[in-house]
Amino acid sequence: MTKIKSLADLRKLKDEVQSKIQLREKGDHPENLVHIKVSMATCGIASGAKETMNYLVEELDHQGIDAVVTQTGCMGYCYAEPTIEVLIPGKESVVYGFVDKVKAQEIIEKHIKLNELVDGIIPANYKTLED
Amino acid sequence: MTELSLHILDIAQNSIRAKSSLVEIYIRENPEKDCYKLKIKDNGIGMDEETLNKVTDPFFTSRSTRKVGLGIPMLKQNTEQCGGSFLIESTPGGGTTLVATFGYRHIDRPILGDIAGTMLILLANENDTDILYRHQTLQGEFNFDSREIKNILGGVPLVTKEIRQFLKSMILENLEQIQISE
Numbered sequence: 001m002t003k004i005k006s007l008a009d010l011r012k013l014k015d016e017v018q019s020k021i022q023l024r025e026k027g028d029h030p031e032n033l034v035h036i037k038v039s040m041a042t043c044g045i046a047s048g049a050k051e052t053m054n055y056l057v058e059e060l061d062h063q064g065i066d067a068v069v070t071q072t073g074c075m076g077y078c079y080a081e082p083t084i085e086v087l088i089p090g091k092e093s094v095v096y097g098f099v100d101k102v103k104a105q106e107i108i109e110k111h112i113k114l115n116e117l118v119d120g121i122i123p124a125n126y127k128t129l130e131d
Numbered sequence: 132m133t134e135l136s137l138h139i140l141d142i143a144q145n146s147i148r149a150k151s152s153l154v155e156i157y158i159r160e161n162p163e164k165d166c167y168k169l170k171i172k173d174n175g176i177g178m179d180e181e182t183l184n185k186v187t188d189p190f191f192t193s194r195s196t197r198k199v200g201l202g203i204p205m206l207k208q209n210t211e212q213c214g215g216s217f218l219i220e221s222t223p224g225g226g227t228t229l230v231a232t233f234g235y236r237h238i239d240r241p242i243l244g245d246i247a248g249t250m251l252i253l254l255a256n257e258n259d260t261d262i263l264y265r266h267q268t269l270q271g272e273f274n275f276d277s278r279e280i281k282n283i284l285g286g287v288p289l290v291t292k293e294i295r296q297f298l299k300s301m302i303l304e305n306l307e308q309i310q311i312s313e
Contacts, residue, residue: 004308005301010294011283017293018285040252041194042202045141046132054248061292068290071252073148076196 034067041074047081134244149175213237247302
């Protein structure tokens with residue numbers, strides 16, 4: 001029978017992780033990382049934002065891409081939930097709508113890795129010529 | 132929403148938005164009394180009576196991005212469809228407490244669902260709100276306190292891959308001990 005994980009095990013794990021992080025962290029500031037915000041209010045949750053978020057976290061982990069995935073409130077695009085906002089340092093943020101697992105995969109492969117925009121962008125920061 | 136964990140995620144986000152420093156989530160299962168009780172208590176800014184009277188209205192929200200709220204009314208509807216009851220209490224500055232009960236054996240009672248995922252998402256909230264989760268069944272109880280976890284972790288971020296995976300399996304294994312499975 002396997003032992004059930006307890007807080008004591010967490011203490012051990014912490015020491016391991018801590019040394020790893022110290023190795024990695026040099027020059028690795030959060031503001032230089034790709035940041036993905038998943039809209040997670042009632043509308044998002046009901047449309048499956050939780051699955052999308054879990055998928056993004058797992059897939060980025062799996063591929064070893066350093067990125068921060070956080071939750072955010074309702075952005076007002078309830079018709080297009082789940083929505084995510086992708087912020088790449090030094091670039092304008094992009095909001096995508098109807099992000100299921102397939103779309104999330106596409107965004108990781110194309111937008112985050114290759115910097116190509118993918119279909120499904122919501123023109124959130126709409127700008128006119130005068131701006 | 133078909134899973135209780137989604138409701139919890141949704142309601143606890145209200146607490147986080149209400150500037151709580153601690154959100155307490157209690158689930159008590161009692162098949163003998165045919166009762167499944169969810170209680171969410173926060174120490175946030177609370178609501179005045181006028182607001183409190185409106186929270187179960189689907190078309191009320193404090194957000195400016197949309198005109199419907201729906202989170203609380205959907206939970207209320209769910210409890211009522213399952214032979215349960217719904218209660219919410221709040222005082223300005225005194226936090227908010229919400230109690231939702233379901234008939235334990237009611238066929239429409241939502242399953243708990245991915246509670247570990249809900250906890251991990253809540254733990255990574257931007258306001259650094261602490262989360263306490265206590266789940267009681269006739270077989271025992273499981274306590275999960277983010278203050279304890281943060282204490283042990285020191286400065287190591289909760290969102291680290293290894294820590295996240297550890298916490299997830301810790302929650303699932305412990306819940307299994309008191310016989311809760313997804």
